[in-house]
Amino acid sequence: MITLERLTKRFGARTAVDDLSAEITAGSVTGFLGPNGAGKSTTMRMILGLDRPTSGRALIGGRPYQELRYPLREVGALLDAKALHPGRRARTHLRALARSHGIPAARVDDVLEMVGLGGVERQRAGTFSLGMSQRLGIAAALIGDPGILLFDEPVNGLDPDGVLWIRTLIRSLAAEGRTVFVSSHLMSEMELMADQLVVIGRGRLIAHAPVAEVIAASSQAAVVVRGPDHERITGLGRHLAAAGARVESEEEGRLLVSGAPIEDVGLAAHRLGVPLFELSSRRASLEQAYMELTADSAQFTAS
Amino acid sequence: MSTPSTLLARTGPLRGTLGAEWTKFWSVRSTWWSLFSGLALMVCVSAILGMDFANDVEAGETTDGTTMGFAEPAANAVLLTQFAVVAYAMLVLTSEFATGAMRVTLTADPRRGRVLLAKTTTVTLVTVPFALALALLGLALGHLTLGSHGTGSAEEQVGDLAAVTVYLILTAILTVGVGAILRSSVGTLSAVLVVMLALPLIVTTTGSEYLPGRAGLIMLSNEQEPLSPVGAGVVLAIWALAAQLAGYVALRRRDV
Ligand SMILES: Nc1ncnc2c1ncn2[C@@H]1O[C@H](COP(=O)(O)OP(=O)(O)OP(=O)(O)O)[C@@H](O)[C@H]1O
Ligand SMILES: [Mg+2]
Numbered sequence: 001m002i003t004l005e006r007l008t009k010r011f012g013a014r015t016a017v018d019d020l021s022a023e024i025t026a027g028s029v030t031g032f033l034g035p036n037g038a039g040k041s042t043t044m045r046m047i048l049g050l051d052r053p054t055s056g057r058a059l060i061g062g063r064p065y066q067e068l069r070y071p072l073r074e075v076g077a078l079l080d081a082k083a084l085h086p087g088r089r090a091r092t093h094l095r096a097l098a099r100s101h102g103i104p105a106a107r108v109d110d111v112l113e114m115v116g117l118g119g120v121e122r123q124r125a126g127t128f129s130l131g132m133s134q135r136l137g138i139a140a141a142l143i144g145d146p147g148i149l150l151f152d153e154p155v156n157g158l159d160p161d162g163v164l165w166i167r168t169l170i171r172s173l174a175a176e177g178r179t180v181f182v183s184s185h186l187m188s189e190m191e192l193m194a195d196q197l198v199v200i201g202r203g204r205l206i207a208h209a210p211v212a213e214v215i216a217a218s219s220q221a222a223v224v225v226r227g228p229d230h231e232r233i234t235g236l237g238r239h240l241a242a243a244g245a246r247v248e249s250e251e252e253g254r255l256l257v258s259g260a261p262i263e264d265v266g267l268a269a270h271r272l273g274v275p276l277f278e279l280s281s282r283r284a285s286l287e288q289a290y291m292e293l294t295a296d297s298a299q300f301t302a303s
Numbered sequence: 304m305s306t307p308s309t310l311l312a313r314t315g316p317l318r319g320t321l322g323a324e325w326t327k328f329w330s331v332r333s334t335w336w337s338l339f340s341g342l343a344l345m346v347c348v349s350a351i352l353g354m355d356f357a358n359d360v361e362a363g364e365t366t367d368g369t370t371m372g373f374a375e376p377a378a379n380a381v382l383l384t385q386f387a388v389v390a391y392a393m394l395v396l397t398s399e400f401a402t403g404a405m406r407v408t409l410t411a412d413p414r415r416g417r418v419l420l421a422k423t424t425t426v427t428l429v430t431v432p433f434a435l436a437l438a439l440l441g442l443a444l445g446h447l448t449l450g451s452h453g454t455g456s457a458e459e460q461v462g463d464l465a466a467v468t469v470y471l472i473l474t475a476i477l478t479v480g481v482g483a484i485l486r487s488s489v490g491t492l493s494a495v496l497v498v499m500l501a502l503p504l505i506v507t508t509t510g511s512e513y514l515p516g517r518a519g520l521i522m523l524s525n526e527q528e529p530l531s532p533v534g535a536g537v538v539l540a541i542w543a544l545a546a547q548l549a550g551y552v553a554l555r556r557r558d559v
Pocket of ligand 1: 016
């Protein structure tokens with residue numbers, strides 16, 4: 001489990017992370033979302049003890065990262081795949097990491113196989129493509145078989161096969177009971193991968209909820225009602241609006257109801273005796289929900 | 304997670320980090336290039352210095368005596384040769400800051416003091432035998448090139464060997480400290496160049512013997528005034544230690 005307690009980081013006058021509190025729980029994938037410059041990478045660096053918080057703290061299973069005696073056996077992280085010495089062979093890079101924790105060299109070969117770099121392990125890391133570097137970074141994160149994993153934009157640069165691979169890997173890591181905290185800008189990917197979401201904007205927490213809940217809260221999520229009798233459908237709409245739902249109608253005989261569960265809409269139609277052809281849920285996408293949540297906090301937008 | 308017994312650490316954190324640094328040190332080409340350049344510089348420069356002197360004496364063109372200490376070519380060549388040592392010593396930190404690999408290093412061992420100690424130890428473990436080899440090589444070339452124009456008792460020669468060796472070791476330790484403060488290769492190289500070479504040429508007032516550059520020169524020159532070689536060695540050692548402490552503070556304070 002990762003605990004963020006009123007975590008704050010200022011760089012001079014700029015507040016990168018602002019009073020962020022959250023608990024990232026084990027056994028699930030927590031997606032970390034936010035516009036460019038929202039403070040995701042800074043938060044992850046503070047979790048790893050690389051950046052010192054201005055105030056507040058980040059804890060790993062209740063302890064600050066600096067107090068972990070064998071950190072790689074508790075936390076694995078991929079921050080920047082290209083952050084390694086370009087002249088060192090991939091395997092030596094991992095061997096050095098393994099050596100720091102007394103992990104046997106056989107484990108290095110295991111993780112290299114696991115990420116599909118078995119054939120190129122003797123190549124210098126600088127010759128790797130971005131996707132290969134990502135895989136090497138993931139191998140490094142897995143080397144100590146840690147219970148907590150942090151990935152900063154892991155699918156960045158991966159081909160479709162690679163994206164599928166990492167999604168499967170991340171899901172299986174969480175299924176094994178690990179804590180997985182992963183940032184990404186790819187909403188469709190996140191929708192498939194994450195159970196929970198932490199959304200931040202300008203360093204502040206905007207939402208911390210299960211994915212389904214975040215999507216359901218979108219204004220785009222609606223109940224679609226369609227019937228043959230335009231008048232009575234309109235009457236149903238007025239009734240639902242009076243009960244507090246938001247009702248739109250773009251074409252005759254068809255309503256989009258948001259803010260009321262589909263069960264309530266169905267029961268209301270039954271009570272009022274409105275014949276229906278369709279009563280269905282329209283699911284919003286995570287992308288739509290995300291756009292609405294962060295509309296006010298995107299700093300860099302093209303005009 | 305499931306922690307198979309094979310993954311249980313059998314190493315203490317300091318030994319582990321030292322092992323990792325050792326592996327990293329020998330797995331980049333720049334290490335081999337620096338060591339090779341060091342040897343080449345020592346051979347070429349001390350041979351040229353010795354031969355020049357011998358030729359001048361034979362041609363009757365010398366102004367300062369007709370003999371030279373056997374270790375003197377080596378002691379002078381070290382001023383140039385030291386930059387090969389400075390190169391590998393600084394790169395253990397500056398190359399990691401340049402690539403971002405320092406983040407990986409510090410996630411594997413978040414104790415910054417321990418990481419600095421491991422890096423310094425690695426550099427020292429390499430520099431002790433390497434500096435001794437350089438000193439011996441330079442001395443051998445002194446003998447070879449000076450021939451009958453060389454002087455020096457066995458005792459003096461051992462003293463000179465020690466001075467050259469210790470000078471290089473202390474410079475290496477100082478460089479790691481400066482690298483931890485400045486983080487950039489260019490910055491570190493320039494700073495060490497200025498402190499060890501340029502400054503002692505410019506600042507020669509009394510008191511300057513307590514600066515690392517002049518103290519180093521006094522050590523190498525075997526003079527007794529204003530400091531003995533041993534005294535000068537102590538001064539340089541204090542500077543190396545100070546650079547390490549400042550480096551530690553900088554590593555602790557700053558984000559990576
Ligand atoms: N070392 C630093 N010095 C000064 N400002 C910094 C530093 N690191 C980050 N920042 C600032 O902090 C803010 C948050 O940056 P951060 O990299 O954490 O954002 P992010 O959410 O990871 O963005 P992205 O999605 O683009 O990766 C930005 O405004 C950035 O300019
Ligand atoms: Mg980022």
